Amino acid sequence: MNTDPATTDPATAESADTPNVLGMQIAHRVMLRDLDRTIGVTMAxxxxxxxxxxxRVRAVVRxxxxxxxxxxxxxxxxxxxxWPVIELRAGAHVDLTALTEDHEAxxxxxxxxxxxxxxxxxxxxxRSAAVVAGRLVDVRNTLAEHIAEEERDTLPVIRRYLSVSDWQDVETRIRRGANMSFELPRIAAAVSADELSALKRDAGPVIGVMLFLLTPRYRRMEKAIWG
Incomplete structure (x- = not known):
């Protein structure tokens, strides 16, 4: 089965009994995209x-x-x-120590x-913009290495050992603590139309309504920063 996110249709990327990790992959992509974009504007x-x-300063800070x-x-x-769900299901087949240490670092x-x-x-x-840019570069370099390791080592474990129900429960619990007014339009701005459709199917119709309400404010913030 082809699981390369660059070459796979997100709507059919996983079989019916395999967790669809597209949301996690997109979250990683969006973080790196944001870091690249904010590095660019602060360097400029x-x-x-x-x-x-x-x-612009107010919008960049926010x-x-x-x-x-x-x-x-x-x-x-x-x-x-x-991590607790992975450890429960995969047991000795996974060691999350290095990834946890990355988070701590x-x-x-x-x-x-x-x-x-x-x-x-x-x-x-x-001068203060240059300091911010330098900090962003440091975070971006560390995070890119961490994400590469996590996707290489963890996604196959999730697909193999977690049930679809396990994964859906994990994603639901994670969304509850997120700032969706920032996350949703930020994600929508970084994904393809097919990926967005797949995410809407997974999360339910309320996502479309929330995007309609939240996107204009987000776009105004983007415009204030990047023009």
């Missing part, structure tokens, strides 16, 4: 290529604060919700990023 602000206006909270939530959810990096974002918001300048 530091270089003088993008104006440091009051409106976006980065939400992004940091989102990454923290993703990793806490894995530690507290997903990311905490001070994310906290350091949040602090530089606050300082940038209080005193915006090309």
């Amino acid at each position: 602000m530091a270089d003088g290529g993008v104006d440091i206006t009051r409106r 976006y980065l604060e939400s992004m940091v909270d989102s990454i923290h939530h993703h990793h806490r959810a894995e530690d507290d919700i997903l 990311l905490v001070p990096k994310l906290d350091g990023l949040a602090e530089t974002v606050r300082k940038f918001g209080a005193s915006p300048s090309r």
Whole structure:
């Protein structure tokens, strides 16, 4: 069975009795996409290529604060919700120690990023923008390595040992603690039409309504940052 997300139709990526991990793959993709985009704009602000206006600064600070909270939530959810289920079902077939240690190593990096974002918001300048950009690069490099390891080692275990019901319960519990007003339009902006349709089918019709209500505000924030 082909499980390469780059070459597989998301609607048929998994068999009926295999967990569809598309949502997890998309969450990882969105985090890296956000880091790349915010690195770009903060570097441009530091270089003088993008104006440091009051409106842009407010939007960048709000976006980065939400992004940091989102990454923290993703990793806490894995530690507290997903890992125990994997350990229960897979037992000795999996060792999550290295991934948990990665999460622990990311905490001070994310906290350091949040602090530089606050300082940038209080005193915006090309210099403080450069500090934020540097922190973002550090987080991005660490997270990219972690995600590659996690997808290589964990996704096959989920597909093999967890039931569809197990996985649906994990995803439901994770969504309950997420900031959906940020997460939903952010995800919708980063996926293909087929992927979005698959996610809507999994999550139910309420997602479409929420996207209709939440997307305009999110797009205004994006416009304030990236134009």
